[in-house]
Amino acid sequence: MLGVSLSGKNNNFYFPGQNADSAGIDVLFKESQDAEAVHVCRQRMLLSIAAFLLIYFIIAFRVIHVCLVNGIQIHTPGDESAESEIYAGTPISRADIVDRNGAIIATSLPTVNLYANPKNVRNPESIAQKLTHLFPEIGYNDLMTKLTRKRTSFSMIKYNLSPAQQAAVNNLGIPALEFQKSEKRVYPHKNLFAHILGYTNIDNLGLGGLEKSLHKRLTESSKPLQLSIDMGIQDTIREELVSAVEEFQAVGASAILMDVNTGEIVAMVSVPDYDPNLSIPVGDRALFNFATQGVYEAGSVFKTFNTALGLESGKVKFNDKFDATKPIKVQGITVSDYRGENRWLSVGEILIYSSNIGSVQLISRVGKEAQRQFLINLGFNEQLSDFEVFEKGRPLFPSQKKWRDDTMATVSYGYGLSITPLHLISAFSALVNGGIYHYPTILKSDTPKHPARRVISERTSEQMRKLLRDVVVQGSAKNANIPGYQVIGKTGTANKLTNGRYVDKKVMTSFVSAFPQTNPKYALLVVLDEPKGNKKTWGFVTSGWNAVPVGGRIISQIAPQLDIQADFDLDIQRRHVKAAFIH
């Protein structure tokens, strides 16, 4: 029997349950050394039982743990790890870019590239003929060169095939043709975000805008990159700018809308622009992002900073008056007014009538050192290199040595110092938001990269808002006085420097504004490059005739979209209700 044969003499093997005391085995252990062996065996058996029990306990514990305690993992929304798991499944390697509301503005589509393995090509003429039929744009001779390349097993034929084209090539049934997985960057909104996003090349390498500056972020994480841009607002502003360029025959136009309390850019448009989906060559001007690259002398809008500095320094009081009766000379240059009032002007009137003479007199009280330092505080001397869009202009900021009295005078009304629209809007936001400078950003983020800094006191900011409101109500920006929104702002018209001379008819007009006065939420800058006069403007080319009405039209459309309630009093509101019913 099996049991007997296994438990023969001198065999120390025992089946479980077999008793060492049983009669058959008893004979073997009469001697004392045998008894010891039994003892050892028992111990070993106990040890094995203990070991197995332990293992079974561990398994049982683990089973219970997996089934009950750590069973189904529920990811709560907002959980970072959960999100990364979800996005790990995206079919593309370059992350999407979305606007502040989550709408996709740049994405990649999975495609395939068609390549040939010339080593497997048996009949190049026939293959070339068939492929020319499918892709007439490549050309027979080109294909022949590609198919007959020597000493290589890879010859690219066509990038980014559509699914239909891929199916057609598959149907040819040529074994030498193979596909390679790829993806193509697409911009569903075409021109709308051209200058912000930039574009990529055929190998998906960022070549401009955010695609270039944030290339690493876009390729390392598949989580969509969220911008602070609002698509609807961006579209409204672009539409207005395009029609303004047409109306005033301008060379270009640019606008930036900034959230004054965070420094977030809500819209940024420069026209002319281009469609980043198409790889057709466009003019240099279309590729030029004026909003961030356009270094220009802003002109009279600088009087805003001049006045703020005066009030902040304490050397100029709110009710002070300045002699603007005649032109003044500063270190060899004569400063006069455009359509001057020729009388004594208050601080407010200097802004309302945009008096160069008044501005120079005002800054003379403060001094060039304080002026230079104030402008440095406002960020006018640096490139804003941490702003995310790749293309940025460096301001032309005179050195300490060159900052003489004449520089002080010209800078007070916006000449002799060149900045970009981005610099201008960031600094202006700080003047009207209560005096805090926020570094501009185009990414939506809860934690700003740069700490905000105070540049003027809350009191000065409030005074500035009052003065700037007067400019809109009584001064050069009347056309932007949109009922209900208490727009504040300042206009600027600067002659363009051409071959070292200022040309009269070539101007840059700017309108920088914010709304509403009591608690500004957004600041808008509109810049027109070389607008021409027309019948509607009586031939004038100053800002009040072009940039201001454009700004006004933009504000009247975007303010309701931005959730800003108009401050109509009850009577006016009742009238509106009645008008609506009767209508």
Next chain:
Amino acid sequence: MINTKTAITILWFTLTCVICFGSFVLKNQVHDLELELSKINLNIQKDVKTIHVLKAEWSHLNNPSRLKKLAAEHISLNKMRAEQIINYSALPFEYENGRTDQIMTAGVDHKEYKKLVKAER
């Protein structure tokens, strides 16, 4: 007669066979499930890809200029104006829950509106 040892041996043998067969069946089932899983995963991948492409298409179709054009063509919705946002207190009567229907019907006819205002005051 089968003695205890033989019985134990047979029991162990049977148990071994059962466990072997059980493991074989289990392995087979796991294999099938794995196949199914890989199929499902493949389908998920395909679906994710399709959803991704559809999202891009949706974004393209939601282009603000296009929507504006379509809205102008098919519905009478225009851009909102500042005057269109009012407080409840500007309405000609006290606002109460469930009264919005009256406000809307009041807009249909000018005379109705007047009547309503009179009644409410």
